Amino acid sequence: MQTTPHPRRTLSALFTAALVAALLSLSWAGGSPARAAAGDGSVSDPNIAYVGRWDTSSGTAAVPHWSGAYLQTAFTGTTVKVRARDAVNFYASVDGGPDVFHAGVRGTVNLTPQPLSPGTHTLRISYRSGDTVFQGLVLDSGARTVAPAVPSGLVEFVGDSITTGALTDRLALDSYAWKTGERLGMRHTRIARAGYCLVAQSGCTGLSGQYFRTGSTGDQNWDFSRYGASAVVINLGTNDIGHGVSGPAFQAAYTKFLSDVRARHPEAQLFAVQTLKKRYVAETRAAVSARNSAGDAKVTYVDTTGWLTDGTDYEDGNGHPNEAGHTKFAGRLAPVIAARLGTATEASAQAAAPGQPGDPSIKFVGRWDTRSSSTLYTPYWAGAYYRVGFTGRTVKLKQRGTIDFWARIDDGPVRFYDDVKGTVDLTPTALAAGNHTLQVNYQVVAGSYRGDAVFQGLALDSGATTFAPPAPAKLIEFVGDSITVGTTSSQNARTAYGWLIGERLGAEHTQVAQGGACLVATADGCVGLEQQFGRLNPNSPTPNWDFSRYQANAVVINLGTNDVGHGVSSTQFQSAYSSLLRKVRAAYPRAWIFALETFRGRYVPQTEAAVKAAVDGGDTRLSFVDTTGWLGSGDLTDSVHPNDQGHRVIADRLAPIIAARIGG
Template sequence: MQTSPHQARPRTPGRGPLAVLTAVLTTVLVAGVLSLAGVGQAHAAPGDGSVSDPNIGYVGRWDTSSGTTAVANWTGAYVQTSFTGTTVKVRARDAVNLYVSIDGGPDVFHAGVRGTVNLTPQPLQTGTHTLRITYRSGDTVFQGLVLDSGARTVAPTTRPGLIEFVGDSITAGALTDRLALDSYAWKTGERLGMRHTQIARAGYCLVGQSGCTGLSSQFFKTASTGGTDWDFSRYRADAVVINLGTNDIGHGVSGTAFQSAYTTFLRDIRARYPDAVLFAVQTLKKRYVTETRAAVTARNAAGDTRVRYVDTTGWLTDGTDYEDGDGHPNEAGHTKFADRLAPVISAASIGGTTRSVKAAAPGQPGDPNIKFVGRWDTTSSTTAYTPYWAGAYYRVGFTGRTVQLKQRGTIDFWARIDDGPVTFYDDVKGTVNLTPAALPAGRHTLQVNYQVVAGSYRGDAVFQGLVLDSGATTYPPPAPGKLIEFVGDSITVGTTTSQNARTAYGWLIGERLGAEHTQIAQGGACLVATADGCVGLERQFTQLNPNAPTPGWDFSRYRADAVVINLGTNDVGHGVSSAQFQEAYSSLLRKVRAAYPQAWIFALETFRGRFVPQTEAAVRAAVDGGDSRVSFVDTTGWLGSGDLTDSVHPNDQGHRVIADRLAPVIAARIGA
């Protein structure tokens, strides 16, 4: 019998204290995953594949009280183990729909199966294999495994960290093909390499009212219905993601009642998970936004600093990312959601996750002392971080006398140590020595940026870590207080200058004003995405990669104090009309404002004077609409013929001239 914290385990006659203690402790955690030795079947043999086999891990809220059956409660619960032999079967009590992944392969759907279900119609190679079973619907009861003669289960290699997702039909993945497996919750957990649970059910509210089940109370139960309390000692969540409020409005829940319930809910979750980071997600339909924020603020004010509000504005697009008009994302929408949410969770450095920056060794990807500036992909791999757009760089402080950079493939890059000269490394790969002459012992700083990968240049711009002296470590580099983002095309990239992004006006201005700087720019880009293939930054501004529709960029990773837009030079050559341009410029201004609510936005007149009336009109419309932190910048006469390498692109001198003119304009607005 499974006991709750409020029930005493009955004393067995004739057993001494040590024997009783031993029996209690046979319910164990194997590598952090719940296993069931001693629950019901006290004498289950490790490796026999039975429900109580301690090598079988149960992720999620499973009712294991009988010892002979394990019932999956809520959605997205799964079983995991490893096994020897060439075949495996699962026992199902009655008809059930389930997904099975063997050796990390795709989840294979088994529909309406019952009895002893063969999961390996094609026998496997002899050896040790991994198994994960996820229940979709039907009689979600696990009754054990059937293995080859002489084969055994093996304790699974479990993922560090666990995320619990709390929500309604959206979190459950309703209306998608695979339900829980297609949901943002499942995708986020998989992307972060963590275990994950979905305490979610369609139609549920935060507040229990007018027939709607309230998760503010049902969350603490074993199942989505019923009153049996869940035993929170069976696992500990490292993060809890709450996405609630979409349904409450239809059940007459007032703002005051919602805020009070949310604040209490956060407090009660904290009592169960003292060390977890709690994420309160803005609902996609933007319901109870003020109240959700206020609940987070109240908990922060009460001293709980590990509660975060997640602004989802702009994450999904109406018409393309939803299954219906009721706010249910389609599979692509859930993927986008996960693309945006995973970095937010990762950045919180939650305990145990392989993406946690706390776990990274000094100088390696994930080291919190390395400051990555610009749009870097830090979630697709734990061993290689990839920069996108132009002008991305990283800075770090390090001790010792030498430093080397690990590069996967051939690349050009620039490196600067301390305040010394910038050194160019041409076509290097492997472990690159950045200090052929050893430095004085002590503390040093390093800054590296890669050659822009564009056109015929296809270098491998990937950061794989640093090699430091034995006993050396890293430390946080000095951090500028401001950040300026420059949005544009090849001119903003710095094309035709001596060092590309480094000698472009954006980089120069950032360095001059002592600010971090990013160049969200690509050669040949337009404002408007065109049918003949011009990349449109009105669309791609919100993305991690200029050349991919997903994933979206997580704007919580940095906040720009100023955004400089220089677009329109290329649109005229791709047939963009004046009306199209103005509409797209207004859209881009709205997107920038949503991403950076406090930033000052500067709309530059292109240096060739293209689409000037339309740019000015978009700025006026924004200001008339209440956005007072947008300015049009007249660049007439800034550049002369000696400042260009051709009729379009400034040379090094031209970029310095732009920086001379533009830096004071920006500084006057942001106080840099």
């Protein structure tokens, strides 16, 4: 029998529902949202961590303020989408992968056009420009968010356009502030805006006052109880001089600003950075001394003299670093901060965990991305590998997704693991007790890794640890295309001439090579290594590789086989080859460079001419290598690619030439 609700009860229920809805829409003082049910992906979902100064007071739209604010969460299922109110530009990283740029998108934006494998995944979103409003996530049916693993430490960067990463390709993501935070394994915020000063004067907004506001404009006070900083890095003064701020006025404002920041972050280490253009140096030092004299021992002056090089590390003449300059800046600043924080940083804790990413006993050889994530290390280019020593009787490799790889324990045989994932047991038969070594490299196909080539760490026996095995003193880098990759040989990179020569000469070895690559980047899509040589990733224009990570003793270039099929003229080729030689020399000032004649004899006069021009210009550590007659028909799998025998023939001929120059 159908019943009719009592009118009074209906009104009461409606009133109660309205009251509950109203209470849910209320927020804490300072803009923190009321908590929604964990896992629903809404703006108020407590499993979403907002880093930076976000206004989440509406409960339905989260608005980031200042530059480079981001959010993090984890989720189950195989897909994730984000709701955007209107056209917006943002970066999204799934499972610690590259930050993918989504330009001018709106509505419900699919961040996983290629569904993920079932399981738990991570997500980070950073807004760049446009209608920067986060309206929640859309997950698979039955999926939910999961509280992400976020570092406990946070470093805040206070500055102007230099701190925002102005003029770089990715702005905040290319800034020294972002890079330093990532390198330290800490959460990071930027309270910075282009053109801002320390002192408010002559129309210049002064961060000595605006720092304490929620946004870069407006007068709403920020609620400092929302987060506490472990460190605050101040880089101000570049713009004040153009607005007539006197030395005494700057010093007084800086001293007071340090005092005011200390009041908001009582336990933080404060760093006053000398501006790159060396403005108000004496006044900044004096402000730090004044605070130290007042009993604040946690204030440090940072001398940046010599950190960056004019003409190399800047985008312009106004002090804006390029992406390489920001990387260098971060490389110098991060250790300064870590030293003051001691073992409190996430990076230090990570480094202390045997077998995990960040363990200093693990030697990553080649171009690995060890900075985008503290828990996921990703190799790029061909033939990257890692080596580590370990104690105990067993070792397992933690793999995020399906991948093919080779592993070698001690001096035993190399074992191939086909389409494996999860925790892969590398010692189904336990080893003898004692010290052992492990080397792992992932399979490449035409220079790209087949499957999910992501290192997540090792699982060791209870009580076991890692140690650094003996490491070769020299490194050889091989630059080329599919021939250098080892395409069509039995084990790709492992059976390519570069790997064979490195092993024969007792040297570390890298293969900066990709199948189908040219020397010259062409309009029809051929990847040009003259352009990409300086990149972390062969298929991305950013970020640049940090050449301070290792220095090559020798560089072997084998390029030109593919250019002829893409219409590259002889003049273009010679010019690009000369440019590549200059870039290699700038990256490796002491390396011996070997320019190989391609095995098909293409662009030989142009290669020789580029080498001769460089030698005539004063580069005496450079050789042209004539490869005429090295390979016969029995050494090839087709008309181009050497087979295993062919790669051994190349190694037999080339290894003595390299050894004659660098030893081994």
